[in-house]
Amino acid sequence: MPTQQGDTTYEETVTHFRDLVSTRSLPFPVAAFASLLEHARRSQALTISELTHSLSEASTHLRLAVSGSWPLEAGCMLFKRFFATVTANSVDLEMGRRDLLRRGDQYVATACTARETIAGLAANFIKDDTTILLHSYSRVILALLEEALRKGKRFSVLVAEASPTCSGKETAKVLKSMGVTVRLIPDAAVAALIHMVDAVWLGAEAVAENGGLVSQVGTRQLAVVAKEASKPLFAAVESYKFVRKLPLGQADLPVDAPTALQAQGESPGNEASKDTQPDGEEDIEWIKPAIDFTPPELVTLLVTDLGVMAPSAVGDELFRIYG
Numbered sequence: 001m002p003t004q005q006g007d008t009t010y011e012e013t014v015t016h017f018r019d020l021v022s023t024r025s026l027p028f029p030v031a032a033f034a035s036l037l038e039h040a041r042r043s044q045a046l047t048i049s050e051l052t053h054s055l056s057e058a059s060t061h062l063r064l065a066v067s068g069s070w071p072l073e074a075g076c077m078l079f080k081r082f083f084a085t086v087t088a089n090s091v092d093l094e095m096g097r098r099d100l101l102r103r104g105d106q107y108v109a110t111a112c113t114a115r116e117t118i119a120g121l122a123a124n125f126i127k128d129d130t131t132i133l134l135h136s137y138s139r140v141i142l143a144l145l146e147e148a149l150r151k152g153k154r155f156s157v158l159v160a161e162a163s164p165t166c167s168g169k170e171t172a173k174v175l176k177s178m179g180v181t182v183r184l185i186p187d188a189a190v191a192a193l194i195h196m197v198d199a200v201w202l203g204a205e206a207v208a209e210n211g212g213l214v215s216q217v218g219t220r221q222l223a224v225v226a227k228e229a230s231k232p233l234f235a236a237v238e239s240y241k242f243v244r245k246l247p248l249g250q251a252d253l254p255v256d257a258p259t260a261l262q263a264q265g266e267s268p269g270n271e272a273s274k275d276t277q278p279d280g281e282e283d284i285e286w287i288k289p290a291i292d293f294t295p296p297e298l299v300t301l302l303v304t305d306l307g308v309m310a311p312s313a314v315g316d317e318l319f320r321i322y323g
Contacts, residue, residue: 010061013039017062027139029206029240030111032062032075033082037104040083040097048093055083068254070206070214070291074243081322082107114238114305115140119147122201122236122303126153130198133190133226136162136216137171138203140236144303145201146178156181158197162218163187164288165259187218191225200226200233205259207237209246209318211296211311216259217289220250223298232300239306244318247293259290 017035020026026034039058045051059076066072086103090096122144126132132155134141148155157180162168168184175182185193200222206214213219213235226233247253296311306317 010039010058012042013058014061014065017065026108026112027114027238027240028069028071029075029078029238030108032072033079033104033111033240034108035062036076036079036083037101037108040104041101046093048087048090048096051093051097052083055079070243070245071241073245074206074241077244078240078321111238111240114240115143117305118236118238118303119144121308122234123148123151123153125199125234125303126155127198128154131156131158131196133158133160133194133197133200133222133231134171135160135168135200135202135219135222136165137167138236140238141201141203142171142174144236145175145180149178149180156183158183158185158193160185160187160190160218160222162216165216165290167216187221190222194225194229194231197226197229197231200231202233202235204235204237204241205291206241206243207235207302207314208293209242209244209315211299211302211314212247213237213294213299214247214253214291215294217292220292220294220298223294227298233298234301234303235299236303239304239317242314242318242321244322249295250289250293253289253291253293 013035016038017031020031020034021028025031036055036058040051040055043051043054045054059080062072062076063069082104083100086100087096090099118140126145126148132145134157145155145157157172157175159168159172159175159182161184163186172182172184202213202215202219202222204213204215204219208214213223223233299311302309302311302314309317
């Protein structure tokens, strides 16, 4: 596999991507999109065909760098379609590259406002004197709860710790600093405490074509409990996480696929995710999947930057994008 196109190495593109996600400059899928855009900016390709090949190789290197990442896959697929659409009517490379960079920079800037848009929509779903159940750590969930507070909403929160990373602990700390009444609960206690909850709110790593959620492990069992208890489950998710893939179940997700936070080398509460075992268990193998798949029938509504939609509408949006 070639490693260089002109004076732009694929390793530089991977490094640029890692820099963006490690500094939290951009959300994970948008960082993949922006890194490929930067690759196009630096590429010394002489034709559209050469640039297309170079970008395809760059996408492959990104996928190899973070194997099994659904958010990265979403960003790479989105850029591929974006590139094909923008350059379809270009008469030469420079015209195509100029349009690509101009419109690509505009898309990145717009994508970065998605959480703010979602927060404004979702805050209207938060009712006074209710208790909300959260799982793991999601920046968009924190943003919408902060917006609800700004609008004067009164609510309390239960946060499932989200083993094995225990990233729910970080969520609880952030909410406490906002002045929210928050309590941590062990994952195993979700069913025992679901009667205290009025609604469940979740973020997601990615959204599959059928509207199912790829999220930190533990999400599916929480969703099953919520469904059995007739509690609404809302997912707040940015549309750039929609991905044209259709898992039939957990077996279609690689057991070693990382969460976005793990892939960028940072996971809140990561002290609990180390591969250490209690005394006497050193020779017992652990299986620790990072993500799971929640089917769409367990999700009440998706709140996105495109609006509020049923899970079944995700396929329509993907068809609109990819045809």
